[in-house]
Amino acid sequence: xxxxQNLELEILELREMLKNKEEDLREAKRxxxxxxxxxxxxxxxxxNIGNIPxxxxxxxxxxxLLPDIGVMGQEKLMSSKVLIVGAGGLGCPASVYxxxxxxxxxxxxxxxxVDISNIxxxxxxxxxxxxxxxxxxxxxxxxxxxxxxxxxPYTIEFKPxxxxxxxxNYDLIIDCTDNVPTRYMLSDLSIITxxxxxxxxxxxxxxxxxxxxxxxxxNEKSSGxxxxxxxxxxxxxxxxxxxSANGVAGPVPGAIGSLQALEAIKLLVGRNRENLxxxxxxxxxxxxxxxxxxKLRPKNPKCESCSDHATIKQLTNYEVLCKMQxxxxxxxxxxxxxxxxxxxxxxxxxxxTQRHLLIDVRSEAEYNMCxxxxxxxxxxxxxxxxxxxxxxxxxxxxxxxIFICRRGNDSQIAADKILKVLPDAKIKDLSGGLHAWxxxxxxxxxxx
Amino acid sequence: xxxxxxxxxxxxxxxxxxxxxxxxxVVELPAARKYFPDTDIEKWxxxxxxxxxxxxxxxxxxxxxLQGDSVRPGILVLINDADWELFGELEYELQNNDEITFISTxxxx
Ligand SMILES: [Zn+2]
Numbered sequence: 001x002x003x004x005q006n007l008e009l010e011i012l013e014l015r016e017m018l019k020n021k022e023e024d025l026r027e028a029k030r031x032x033x034x035x036x037x038x039x040x041x042x043x044x045x046x047x048n049i050g051n052i053p054x055x056x057x058x059x060x061x062x063x064x065l066l067p068d069i070g071v072m073g074q075e076k077l078m079s080s081k082v083l084i085v086g087a088g089g090l091g092c093p094a095s096v097y098x099x100x101x102x103x104x105x106x107x108x109x110x111x112x113x114v115d116i117s118n119i120x121x122x123x124x125x126x127x128x129x130x131x132x133x134x135x136x137x138x139x140x141x142x143x144x145x146x147x148x149x150x151x152x153p154y155t156i157e158f159k160p161x162x163x164x165x166x167x168x169n170y171d172l173i174i175d176c177t178d179n180v181p182t183r184y185m186l187s188d189l190s191i192i193t194x195x196x197x198x199x200x201x202x203x204x205x206x207x208x209x210x211x212x213x214x215x216x217x218x219n220e221k222s223s224g225x226x227x228x229x230x231x232x233x234x235x236x237x238x239x240x241x242x243x244s245a246n247g248v249a250g251p252v253p254g255a256i257g258s259l260q261a262l263e264a265i266k267l268l269v270g271r272n273r274e275n276l277x278x279x280x281x282x283x284x285x286x287x288x289x290x291x292x293x294x295k296l297r298p299k300n301p302k303c304e305s306c307s308d309h310a311t312i313k314q315l316t317n318y319e320v321l322c323k324m325q326x327x328x329x330x331x332x333x334x335x336x337x338x339x340x341x342x343x344x345x346x347x348x349x350x351x352x353t354q355r356h357l358l359i360d361v362r363s364e365a366e367y368n369m370c371x372x373x374x375x376x377x378x379x380x381x382x383x384x385x386x387x388x389x390x391x392x393x394x395x396x397x398x399x400x401x402i403f404i405c406r407r408g409n410d411s412q413i414a415a416d417k418i419l420k421v422l423p424d425a426k427i428k429d430l431s432g433g434l435h436a437w438x439x440x441x442x443x444x445x446x447x448x
Numbered sequence: 449x450x451x452x453x454x455x456x457x458x459x460x461x462x463x464x465x466x467x468x469x470x471x472x473x474v475v476e477l478p479a480a481r482k483y484f485p486d487t488d489i490e491k492w493x494x495x496x497x498x499x500x501x502x503x504x505x506x507x508x509x510x511x512x513x514l515q516g517d518s519v520r521p522g523i524l525v526l527i528n529d530a531d532w533e534l535f536g537e538l539e540y541e542l543q544n545n546d547e548i549t550f551i552s553t554x555x556x557x
Contacts, residue, residue, distance in 0.1 A: 086557055088557050089556075089557055090557040091557070175557075176557050177555075177557055178555065178557040180555050200557065201553070201555055201556060201557055202556055203461075203554045203555070204462075206461055206462075206554060208461070208553065208554050230524070230531075231521060231522060231553065232521075233521035233522075234521060234522065235520065235521050235522025235523075235552075235553070236520065236521070236522075238512060239462070239512050239520065239552065240522075240555055241554075241556065242555070242556055243556040243557070246462075246556070248556060253556075281524075283460065283461075283551060285460060285471075287471075292529060294524075294526050294529045294530060294531070295529065295530040295534065296531045297531040297533035297534060381465075384508055384509065385508055
């Protein structure tokens, strides 16, 4: 075994030991604190510190000093339960501040594992958490920040089958997800379970934030709009971007996630709706550093989900509703017949003997980041009009055309588009895309 | 110019990608009667503005911005920073120096 492997193994063992010691320490502290708290109550004391223990005053003093929070507010925070859906770019900063603020119980849901490309923005995960469950990694970091709160990781996919049961145990849901179907599900879930939803989103240099399904108390009807009041119909899939395809600057979800935590704190301590982002949306553009708060429409009296005439009484299949996958990684298109596909290994052999026209259909930004030598860039999103005609001309004179993209989905869509106008074209699609190339042919090619 | 309007058009949330990646446009709309000569249209409403945007700013893939005679689902339309639903949506009559924002909702996180 080489030195690196040895050290990695050793560090892993030490970390495990450290984790156990930390758990022991937390347990010991919990016991001691609850006893000393009893002592104060037990002996007649002439110190008046309200209904929260001494350690809590000391620990949370900086926020208790705020008139917006105070001792009463702190008590509410300490008895509140918040569910954070998504332990990513938004969920990490949101949960850091909520753990710091002493929220009694934090649940954090994420089925995914930590990837090295997450770390620039998902601040609860470190290099040593690579491949670990995001929910567990986040929970461990949160416990390190505050050992006085209860943190429950849910390492499962949040689905219609389990969402209601989980969410019913919480006072507030924070939407830190990254896809359209889950956002529709969380809105319906918030109405069905009567738990308000603080919804944040971020992409590239922009972010958005608002509260859906707000109600004065659990027994009252919601008085603010829900997601469906604003967007009764889901957007077309072609118009939806993602962090992995379009990129995102780390501090953007950082800012939005932090503000989600602030709205959560305000809502839990009982600030009134005029002071909350109810019926208003915060729109942040990091490109020119503008924050705008815009006025939204009121609750739709005919809303399918939240009105008196609601027809949605239980969660449904949101991938069907939105005609989109919730997990980007699962998309595995099979548009082209086998005769029009080529594996990475075969392509690499073929490249040694023949000339090929390699057409990379990823975005310009992706192409500029890394591409195969001699490949040309025709982004799928620009394949119409003149650009499309140009490519068709180019392909007509070529016997060996290969379409390439990241995972082998977009390249099939592009190849299919060409085959519709040139049915006899000698076109093949690189099966599995550049990821397959990196795995089967050239490990030096970055997998992103 | 008689009856022309200065309008600020703002695209965001990715909608700007359909408009040469430019987020802020300041445009001068001619008198509605001149722009729509063979009709009885006399005023600029959002409805007419969408037609103007389609004719003048939107070069390709109109289906990612428009659907029927309105904007596609998932785009929030704001009139001077307030939801267009509060002002009659397509029927709102444009005023000089209005700011009309088309913002695509974000889903990433
Ligand atoms: Zn609604």
